[in-house]
Amino acid sequence: xxxxxxxxxxxxxxxxxxxxxxxxxxxxxxxxxxxxxxxxxxxxxxxxxxxxxxxxxxxxxxxxxxxxxxxxxxxxxxxxxxxxxxxxxxxxxxxxxxxxxxxxxxxxxxxxxxxxxxxxxxxxxxxxxxxxxxxxxxxxxxxxxxxxxxxxxxxxxxxxxxxxxxxxxxxxxxxxxxxxxxxxxxxxxxxxxxxxxxxxxxxxxxxxxxxxxxxxxxxxxxx
Numbered sequence: 001x002x003x004x005x006x007x008x009x010x011x012x013x014x015x016x017x018x019x020x021x022x023x024x025x026x027x028x029x030x031x032x033x034x035x036x037x038x039x040x041x042x043x044x045x046x047x048x049x050x051x052x053x054x055x056x057x058x059x060x061x062x063x064x065x066x067x068x069x070x071x072x073x074x075x076x077x078x079x080x081x082x083x084x085x086x087x088x089x090x091x092x093x094x095x096x097x098x099x100x101x102x103x104x105x106x107x108x109x110x111x112x113x114x115x116x117x118x119x120x121x122x123x124x125x126x127x128x129x130x131x132x133x134x135x136x137x138x139x140x141x142x143x144x145x146x147x148x149x150x151x152x153x154x155x156x157x158x159x160x161x162x163x164x165x166x167x168x169x170x171x172x173x174x175x176x177x178x179x180x181x182x183x184x185x186x187x188x189x190x191x192x193x194x195x196x197x198x199x200x201x202x203x204x205x206x207x208x209x210x211x212x213x214x215x216x217x218x219x220x221x222x223x
Contacts, residue, residue: 155199
């Protein structure tokens with residue numbers, strides 16, 4: 001523990017519905033870091049948010065002792081570097097590099113492919129095929145690891161990066177009546193997701209199911 005920790009001022013600019021914000025909240029919870037949560041109206045963004053993130057103008061933004069840190073996975077790594085207790089990234093250099101690779105794969109390949117399915121309402125078979133191909137890569141990685149989580153026996157950066165798949169995806173599936181992840185097709189992902197959302201440090205940070213389901217039904221659901 002750093003001697004200056006007690007004096008740290010940490011503020012999170014957030015939208016409670018966002019899986020990217022939730023990544024940061026999970027990391028903060030794992031580390032036991034006290035912080036001030038500033039909920040943003042993304043239709044009327046605050047001057048503080050625009051000042052701290054003038055490039056992308058989006059959440060999450062973490063402000064630590066006046067210094068803004070942007071992008072969810074960058075923030076998670078920052079928290080892991082500054083607050084060393086309860087490590088989120090592996091200590092071994094190779095394992096650390098591998099975790100970063102899989103977290104980037106989830107951001108660059110999996111999440112965009114999944115959003116494309118629901119924004120197109122599943123009308124294009126190729127879109128569904130592509131999303132399932134990305135999920136199968138994660139399924140195979142979990143099978144190869146043979147552990148409860150991507151991080152092994154405990155969650156790590158990759159599990160946190162995949163929070164959308166564990167929680168938000170099933171809500172999108174229910175809202176649109178379109179099922180992608182079944183236990184028969186993706187047994188490892190299903191088992192992993194159940195374990196992840198039931199981790200205490202994760203469960204405490206997830207947005208209420210009813211609120212998210214209503215939001216997704218309004219945005220993506222059948223008319």
